[in-house]
Structures are given as structure tokens and as C-alpha cells.
Amino acid sequence: MKDPQDSELGKKIIEHSIILFDELGFESFTFKKLAKAINSTEKSIYRYFENKHFMLLFLSSWYWEWVKYLIEINSRNIEDPERKLKIAIQNLVNATDENPGNKYINEHILHKVVIKEGGKAYHIHDVDDENKAGLFYSYKSLVKSVSEIILEIDPKFPYSLSLSSNLFEMANNQIYFAEHLPKLSSISCGKNINDDLIKMLSYFVFKILDRKPVFAE
Amino acid sequence: MKDPQDSELGKKIIEHSIILFDELGFESFTFKKLAKAINSTEKSIYRYFENKHFMLLFLSSWYWEWVKYLIEINSRNIEDPERKLKIAIQNLVNATDENPGNKYINEHILHKVVIKEGGKAYHIHDVDDENKAGLFYSYKSLVKSVSEIILEIDPKFPYSLSLSSNLFEMANNQIYFAEHLPKLSSISCGKNINDDLIKMLSYFVFKILDRKPVFAE
DNA sequence: ACATTTTTGATAGTAATACTGTCTTTTTGC
DNA sequence: GCAAAAAGACAGTATTACTATCAAAAATGT
Incomplete structure (x- = not known):
């Protein structure tokens, strides 16, 4: 290939x-x-x-790499882990606002694809083989990096990986629900959807971590 | 049909x-x-x-009906909404322990199928049409019933639907991750997985609701 | 500029999938 | 025991998900 x-x-x-x-x-x-x-x-x-499965995997990995990159450059030089986490959430939700100098990838549409189809990249029968082959590296690495921010906030927090992965899963899921199955979500479609989602995710994550969300910025 | x-x-x-x-x-x-x-x-x-899509939809709806039924009968006559929520979480995770007098459905295997494939029932191109046709009623109704328990605990909580849907999504996701993509989860496979999951979900949900989890029982 | 290598296109072909149609046989309910 | 419904036995089609072969075009090195 x-x-x-x-x-x-x-x-x-x-x-x-x-x-x-x-x-x-x-x-x-x-x-x-x-x-x-x-x-x-x-x-x-x-x-x-x-085949199209590996194509989807390629696209979703590209997407998560991009999100990871955004989080990294935008939280570089920031000391406070709570602000770093807030920035991670903002970048995750607004990832498609910024555009890499890359003409052939439309992040906005790619985001829609990852929201709708992303889960199918790893909900497959050969998940264990593909995982062994390292095909889910990008997502795992992103989840890990946010889990480390969580541990900076509370080094004793016992569920950093699950909180981190759930943050990403929930972000995309709730957008999907808001758009297609509104009875499954408290946020609603419209131009404020991203801000509402950021608020909700921040509320959830900071509550779980026993911190007040950082609303500055 | x-x-x-x-x-x-x-x-x-x-x-x-x-x-x-x-x-x-x-x-x-x-x-x-x-x-x-x-x-x-x-x-x-x-x-x-x-076709097989509608077959999966049938199975996943059956599963969610079953979970809803379990939650309902096991929390009937209980007044305290916090205990009710705890019972909901327990029943959701341990749904396959109890068996309806129904020989042709193996809940244990069905649960595995819903964990691995369930999301594909609604991550489809025709989601809006099928939703209009009422095909996701079971899941929406279950999510609603738990969101109502959440509102009993805190009538002013603004994200009851999202917290409820995320509870169900997270429960299945985290089992899948624990089994196949362990770097995405803080819980690990083994005989305690269900208890660990119940603990984690309770921790998350009650923290978000600003309550101490009910550990009695 | 030219030969070589690499990349792409054109075309063909196969096994499997996702169905639909028709007719016969079997089962069932009264 | 009989009518109606359900199930089985085929057969058939368009599409999918590939693989193979070979020729044409483009890029590359010297």
C-alpha cells in the first residue's frame, strides 16, 4: 500500500x-x-x-491526530492543568474551525464523518488483531495525553483513562444525538451547539474532578 | 413482515x-x-x-426493553431517587444475570452483541427517517425514564437527558474498551469487571449530580 | 533528451452478497 | 378433513468487493 x-x-x-x-x-x-x-x-x-474499512480508519486517525496536534500547540506553555483541560475540550469541539494549510482535507466534513461513522472503525470483528497491529494508535495516544492532564489536576483520580475516552466519545455522540436523536441529548442544534457542548462537557468533567470549571477566556 | x-x-x-x-x-x-x-x-x-440492519435493530430494541423492564420492577416502591438511580446502574450493568422465562434469547450473548454492534443500529444514513418511523423508541424511552430519576434528584439539573444517554453509552463502551482496547479504559477485564464498572459509573453520575454515591446494599 | 521505472487507466473476470419471484410442500387452526 | 398460512426449494438478478493483465502516461535519473 x-x-x-x-x-x-x-x-x-x-x-x-x-x-x-x-x-x-x-x-x-x-x-x-x-x-x-x-x-x-x-x-x-x-x-x-x-478496502473502505481501512480508508475510514485512515480518515479517523487523521482526524484524531489533528485534534491532538491542536490541543498540544494550544496548551503549550500553559502551566495550570485545569486551563489545559479546558483548552483540550475547546479544541476538541471546535477542531474544525482551524484549518491546516491542507487543501485536500475538508475538516468540517471530516468531522461529520467521524461523528457518524467513526465508531465503526473499531467496532469490528478483528478489533484485537488490528489493535495489535497498532491501527488505533492515534486515538489511544490522544486519550492518553488528555488522561495525563487529568492526572495533573488530581494525581489520585482513579479513572483518568475512562474519563478521557468518555470525553471524546461523548462529545461526538452528543452532537450526533442533538442532530438526529434529540430525545437523547440535552443540547440542541443551532449555532450555539458547539458552545453549549463545551459548557456541558466542562461541567461534567470538572464536576467529576471536584473542580469548578475554568470559565475564563 | x-x-x-x-x-x-x-x-x-x-x-x-x-x-x-x-x-x-x-x-x-x-x-x-x-x-x-x-x-x-x-x-x-x-x-x-x-435485512440484517432491521434484525439488529430488533435485537437491540429487545435488549433495551429488557433493561428498562428490569430497572422498573427493581426500583418500584422505592422512594429515594438516589437509590433508584443506583439500582438503575446496577441493573444496566448486570442485566444479563437475570433471565426471563424465555428460552430463545440468550441475554448474555445478546449483551455482547449490543456492546459490539449496538451503535450501528442508529449510526446509519437513514437515521432521521427511521427515527421518524419510531424505530428507536425503546432506547429513547429508557433514556427518558432514567433522565426522570435524575430530575427527581436535582430538578434543576440542566443536562438530564445527556447524562442519562451518556450513562448507557459509556457503560457499553467501557466494557468494550476494557476487553479490546484497554488503553482507553480505567477498568480491566476479569471477574470484577461488572462491579468495577458499577462503581465507576456511580462515581461519575453522583459526582456530576453533586451527591455522594449510595453504597448501601 | 531519452531510457527506465513507476504510476495510472482500461478492461475483464470471479465469488459472494443482498435481495426478488414463483411454485410446491408442509403445517396449522377450525 | 379442509382452507389458509407458513415454510421450503429452486431460480434468477444487480451489485459488491475484490483480483489479474496489460497498455498508456507520467515522473525520474543521468
Whole structure:
């Protein structure tokens, strides 16, 4: 398998895979449709991705790497772990506001795809094999880095990993619920959804950690 | 579509669909394989279920109905909403311990299926249509009933629906993580996993609600 | 500038999937 | 015992998820 980020065709594949995953959903997405959309062939896509599962995995890993990067640069040089955690939450929710100098990845659509389809990347029968092969490294590494901020706030907190992973799972889930199953969420769609979500996540996380949320900034 | 619970074949289909979803995973599961497993034909299965998506939806709804029923009967006559919430958490986690007089549904395996595949029932492209058609009623109703317990504890709590839905999502997620992606969870596999999970969920939920968890019982 | 290598496209082909249709046999309910 | 419903036995189709082969185009090194 060759790295899609190394060639023009590869980038085109990535760009339109995001758009098509969003438009069709994971189940209806096929390499044939993608090939048609980019005026290429199935075979050429198979040269970059074994199948659509690995394509989704690639996209979701890219997304979590991006979130991790944002959290890292925006909390660098900040000492107070509570402020660091608040920044992590803000960046997680607003990740798609900032744009890397990268034309072929539309983060806004990618975020939608990760919200809707992201869980399918690891809710698979071969999860143990793929985990052994390191395919979930990005997400695990992000979860770990936030769990370390949590431990800076309370070194004795016994559930740092679960609180961290739940923060990410909950963030995407609650957006999905707000948009599609509003009876499952207390936040509602609209232009304030991101701010409301940040408030709620901060409320939950800081309550669990016995701290008052940092509302400054 | 006929009700599978009304006929012997229907029950056999349900029984073995659970086993096969567990053994093969949602993606590799096919009606052909199921037909072979029960010595019947694809066509006969299609008389009960439109496709495997609706089959999964049926199973997951059955599961959530069962959890809701357990919570209801076990918290009936209890006044203290904090104890009720604790009982809800216990029943949610230990739902598969109790067995309804129902031979064709193995709750233990069904729980595994709901943990691994449950999210795929509503992470679909047609979520809005299916929601309109009432296909997610069971889960929404369960989430609502627990959100009402939360509001009994704190009538001013602004995030009762999200806390409730997150409780259920988190419970299944954290079991999945503990078993397959241990770096994403603070609880670990083993015979204490359910008790550990109950402790953690209680800790989270009662902290968020500013209450001490009820450890009695 | 030209030969070489790499990448892409064109085309074909296969096994499996996700169904639908029709007809016969079996089961069941009265 | 008979009518109706349910199940089985086929057969068939469009699509999916690939793999294989070979030619054309593009990039690369010298």
C-alpha cells in the first residue's frame, strides 16, 4: 500500500472519500462510486487502500491526530492543568474551525464523518488483531495525553483513562444525538451547539474532578 | 413482515441471529449463513426481517426493553431517587444475570452483541427517517425514564437527558474498551469487571449530580 | 533528451452478497 | 378433513468487493 498523501491521485482520493462518506454513509459508499467521482478506476483506489474499512480508519486517525496536534500547540506553555483541560475540550469541539494549510482535507466534513461513522472503525470483528497491529494508535495516544492532564489536576483520580475516552466519545455522540436523536441529548442544534457542548462537557468533567470549571477566556 | 416472536421459526431465527452476530460480527453476518445454521432458507428469514440492519435493530430494541423492564420492577416502591438511580446502574450493568422465562434469547450473548454492534443500529444514513418511523423508541424511552430519576434528584439539573444517554453509552463502551482496547479504559477485564464498572459509573453520575454515591446494599 | 521505472487507466473476470419471484410442500387452526 | 398460512426449494438478478493483465502516461535519473 502506498501513502495517499504522497501523490496527487492519493490526495484526490482522500478529498473525495471524505465527501462521499458524508454523502452516502459508510454502508452505501463503494470504491466504484468513489472512482467515478474522481474519474479514476477502482483498481487505482485499491492501490492506496485495501478496502473502505481501512480508508475510514485512515480518515479517523487523521482526524484524531489533528485534534491532538491542536490541543498540544494550544496548551503549550500553559502551566495550570485545569486551563489545559479546558483548552483540550475547546479544541476538541471546535477542531474544525482551524484549518491546516491542507487543501485536500475538508475538516468540517471530516468531522461529520467521524461523528457518524467513526465508531465503526473499531467496532469490528478483528478489533484485537488490528489493535495489535497498532491501527488505533492515534486515538489511544490522544486519550492518553488528555488522561495525563487529568492526572495533573488530581494525581489520585482513579479513572483518568475512562474519563478521557468518555470525553471524546461523548462529545461526538452528543452532537450526533442533538442532530438526529434529540430525545437523547440535552443540547440542541443551532449555532450555539458547539458552545453549549463545551459548557456541558466542562461541567461534567470538572464536576467529576471536584473542580469548578475554568470559565475564563 | 410478521412478528418473529409469534412462530417457532421466528424464535429460532432470533435465537441463532444472536449467536451468529456474536460469532461473525455484523459485517460478516449474512442471512444465507443464518439460514444454513437453522436449516432453513434465506427466503424464510426475509419473511420476518427486511435485512440484517432491521434484525439488529430488533435485537437491540429487545435488549433495551429488557433493561428498562428490569430497572422498573427493581426500583418500584422505592422512594429515594438516589437509590433508584443506583439500582438503575446496577441493573444496566448486570442485566444479563437475570433471565426471563424465555428460552430463545440468550441475554448474555445478546449483551455482547449490543456492546459490539449496538451503535450501528442508529449510526446509519437513514437515521432521521427511521427515527421518524419510531424505530428507536425503546432506547429513547429508557433514556427518558432514567433522565426522570435524575430530575427527581436535582430538578434543576440542566443536562438530564445527556447524562442519562451518556450513562448507557459509556457503560457499553467501557466494557468494550476494557476487553479490546484497554488503553482507553480505567477498568480491566476479569471477574470484577461488572462491579468495577458499577462503581465507576456511580462515581461519575453522583459526582456530576453533586451527591455522594449510595453504597448501601 | 531519452531510457527506465513507476504510476495510472482500461478492461475483464470471479465469488459472494443482498435481495426478488414463483411454485410446491408442509403445517396449522377450525 | 379442509382452507389458509407458513415454510421450503429452486431460480434468477444487480451489485459488491475484490483480483489479474496489460497498455498508456507520467515522473525520474543521468
